[in-house]
Amino acid sequence: MTDLVPTGPGRVLHQPVTALYPEFPGKVAVITGAARGMGARFAAGLLARGVDVVGGDLDGDAMTATAAELNDQAPVEALEAKPGRIIAAQLDVTKAEDHVALAQRAIDEFGRIDFWVNNAGIFPFAEIADITPEQIRATLAVNVEGVLFGAQAAAAHMHPGSAIVNMSSVSAVRVRRGRGAYCSSKAAVAHLTESLAVELGDQGIRVNAIAPGYIDTEMTRWIQDDAPALAKALDAVPLHRIGSPEEVVGVLLFLLSDSARYVTGHSLAVDGGSRHV
Template sequence: MTSEWAVVTGAGHGIGAVIARLAAKEGYRVAAWDIDEQAARAVADEIGAGCVAARVDVTDEAAVAEAMAALPDAPALVVNNAGVVRFGPLLELSAADFRLAVDVNLTGTFLVARAAAARMAAAGGGAIVNIASINGIAAAPNAGAYTSSKAAVIKLTEQMALEWSGAGVRVNAVAPGLIHAGMSDAIYADPEVRALRQGRVPLGRLGTAEDVAEAVLFLASPKAAYVTGQTLAVDGGITRSALHRMPRPADVDSVGVDPAGDPAGPDGGR
């Protein structure tokens, strides 16, 4: 068991719990943080030796500072996974719900990352992975404040990476796509909705919490030692699929062929 610590916020449920389990499997000592202390402790008990749980409200600056100071060593990895959704049409979205999404998803990420980076810098470096969303890359109808908050997480990730790189702190983001886990479970409870959404994914399936966790641990690993300030979309290709399965008449497939019959054109394709 390595002495390196990994802090995972929102570790009591869904994707966060899977990330915590995989981090432990990869040899980290895990600090499972969640506002739901009972859920965090259940995950810690399941992982066993080397995992501790704590109730941490990521929007509470003092609570974050206290929990970070309680770690015996600087964390080698911090995963900002805690988040909330408040979906619905913007015209009907309350200011309170908008503020909550921004406070948890964005401000919470900032507070935890800032506290971690200070300790990491003193220890010679570390890795921070922020969980964004494809909603932060492409807007979706009725996504409420979620889209705005996750887009801001992506830009905050870039800002952190620039400012903290000199201290050896790498900061990246993972943007999950259509993931059948955690907060999305309610969406896929309807088989028809699940089939329709799955059919839009170029890889032909919904993602899993394990898909996200593997990406997070890759970005934390030495294999990504030269990667910082990046957002990795774990989405089966959906954010690049505007023309996926778009019909086109077969008789236009030859458009662009050189009159001489050379598909590369008269310049040889240069």
Template sequence: MTATIPASEHPGRVEGTLMQVDHPELRGKVAVVTGAGRGMGARFSAALARRGVHVVGADIDESLMGEAASAITREHEGVDGAGDVVATGVDVRDREAQQRVAELARDRFGRLDLWINNAGVFPEAPAIEVPVSQMQATLSINVEGVLYGAQAAASVMEPGGSIINMASVAAVRVRRGRSAYCSSKAAVAHLTECLAVELGDLGVRVNAIAPGFVDTEMTRWVQDDPQALAKALDSIPLHRLGSPEEIVGPMLFLASDSARYVTGHILAVDGGSRHV
């Protein structure tokens, strides 16, 4: 896996080009990506479609998802063998809604090979002030949403299927003011291991990616604060933020046959920050 990543003038940031990696065995496969209307979900969908994977992108904002799917389709107009991208709405807290997404993928494309549980929220509040509503919503979206997605995927997948959950370095590192988020991602990490054991009986692999500070909308709060950015960079052995493309590469690996004997693994993509 190689990538050319030129330096940016912004301290601690890189501008990631498309990963120069291909997994030919992915072509013709079918994926569902939740939270695909923006951010990493949209980037995952684009990367998969570029490599010939048909994608059902699902987001709670169906209009936004439609715009993202159209943008990806336009982006790949000149790409030979690019996969289709279909947009649909979903509230990941709704188990039946997730089941309908899985059935849409199967009915539209005849199969389901990959499911990425990407949808999530990133709330903030001091630990002693976290309201009941915030905690309930965070656990419902970030944890129950992963479980319901995995259940839906497993009900449709044949042996060889792969489920990828989005955990976080926050599962093992404390982020002040993010206790609801950190605890939910710790739950996602352990849930991934539980699902890997039980879904292994069906021949389905379950893994998770645990990003650190990545240059996305979710880290805008630290990038816009010079002091916070300096502190964050000091906690990362590579002394820079990750680029979204540096999360795409590990996703493609976990989705591919290169990882066909990998399950129950939490793959940290954090520049080493979990060790500091």
């Protein structure tokens, strides 16, 4: 991989991750919340390495459009694998039966499930006094129940050596004002990941989580457009810059790969060190 050398405060480094994983071609992954953002980036990274993907999203039309765009992309010259193929599905992660149907779609289309990425999530804002019953219920339903239901559906079809990756957050261990519902849900995801790893380890299934900090996505675009807020945020990041989606993709690839075959029950922070400040 090219050395990453920042040239200014807050600069986002978008060099592609070109790590090779020769065990990936022919594998099958399911990704929730794959129509946009990190989910679409995860799909692209796996497709480029020969993994077939089933992408699920609440916005079925957007998922279909993203799948068409990804299937039309040219192969990455630095990678040797023939690109995989992605198919789209509509998915409400708060419904266990939708996860079951998504898993069955993967089996019907590709015959197996090797990887499952519980990526779908919401990022609500409200001060503690203003968190409504509807907001906390919706947040826990999407961010926590969605992970549980996905893991249950995946485990029913997985084989020893398969892997599940959940999306936690550095907010699982750091309080952020106005994000009480979100922080609580991500703390639950981190602990649920450990529970899943213990119980699904009996089947030879690994379960880990990624805990991003400030990453250059639509979810954090607001802070990049607010100079004072950005300066304050970067003061709490030892590397003094925003992370890129490519850097989160690299961690996902590692956690799914054989390089992490003895890693389970772990939440890997991708936060530039901000959890320590």
